[in-house]
Amino acid sequence: MAETLPHLLTVQAVERPHHVAIRHKQLGLWQQTSWLAVQEDVTKAAQYLQQQGFRQGDTLFLLSEPRPEALLLALAAHWLGGVAAPLDPAFAxxxxxxxxxxxxxxxxxxxxxxxxxxxxxxxxDSAVVIYADARGLAGYQHPALVSYAQVVATAEIQAIAPAVTADEIAFRFYRLSTNYALEYxxxxHAELLRNGRQLVTQEALTAHEEALAARAFAASGHAKYLLSPWLLAGFTxxxxxxxxxxxTDRRELGPTLVAGTATTYQRLYALTQSRWPLPGSWQHRVVAWALRAAKTRLPLIAAFARWLVIxxxxxxxxLRRTRVPLLVGEPLSPEATQFFADIGIHVRAWPEATAWQTSQLQVIPHESHEAHAFWGFSKWKAAI
Structure with a gap:
């Protein structure tokens, strides 16, 4: 049985090669990538990293909002026995x-x-800096810079067997503690798959799910409850x-599986409340009646209330098609929890039990944040 993420990818590429593995909206249009194409791109990326000196045990850092390139490069690092280290783009x-x-x-x-x-x-002096979006980078002359498109552009795919075992580290997460110490x-791989299988079994996930990756994989919960189930169940x-x-993309897509944090659901709750009818207005009374009526045992009244408001x-x-709304990590506020339950969205909490350790590395403050502008806009950019 496949017990690492790369091995699971090879299984999906064999069992459902032409099914849609990834869908990404670009310039307003949804672009689709099959499981076989995903495996090919991961293999090409692994081949490129290997050529650049990436070895077993090395770390690939990911600084990105959610996008397919970050995911596929993480799997490429895993393929070579390396570690993927997502950095939260929400850091100050x-x-x-x-x-x-x-x-x-x-x-x-x-x-x-x-x-x-x-x-x-x-x-x-980084050895390799791969980017996805080339806008603004045309004049950069840094030798380490390479576009993701170039990384996977090679026509030949070398047969590189996954060099990773189940007990090896797949992801490493970093943060700064309250006293500014580096923690990780x-x-x-074994833990990811153990948690993923638990979710797949309990929620009866199948290859027919449509999941939305609306947050970066910068927390262990998203790796356990979204990335791992994706490879286990084979959904899109x-x-x-x-x-x-x-x-907007969520409304257009209508995902059946949503894995969000408390911040995600609180934001949706706040969005709804900002459009809520004013207390005392007839619209507010209609909404309040519909939320109560939707729970009644009278079928016609409940159906009418559901059609009118819910x-x-x-x-x-x-969230109309969502059957598996997951909450990863910290709990929701009681008000938000009640609101989602009232509109038929029963958010299920899955714990993100993370054991943080203090690194032996001492935090070295970047000497001058102002120097960033001079460095970035003079040495690595063409004169304008």
């Missing part, structure tokens, strides 16, 4: 630069110009065009 700029300056990454995926600038400011947590993983369009609310949130 000074903290992120201090993290990068301390970790000194050699192999990095930096999504776009802003992330490339952050990496080069903190570690200008690790999750192995969808990526929004960007964070600004994720709500279904439109689910449509606004893009």
């Amino acid at each position: 700029q000074p903290q992120l630069l201090d993290l990068l300056h301390t970790l000194r990454p050699q192999f990095v995926f930096a999504e776009a110009q802003a992330q490339v600038d952050q990496v080069l400011a903190a570690k200008p 947590s690790e999750v192995s 993983l969808n990526f929004p065009e960007n964070l600004a369009t994720r709500d 279904l439109p609310l689910q449509d606004v949130l893009g």
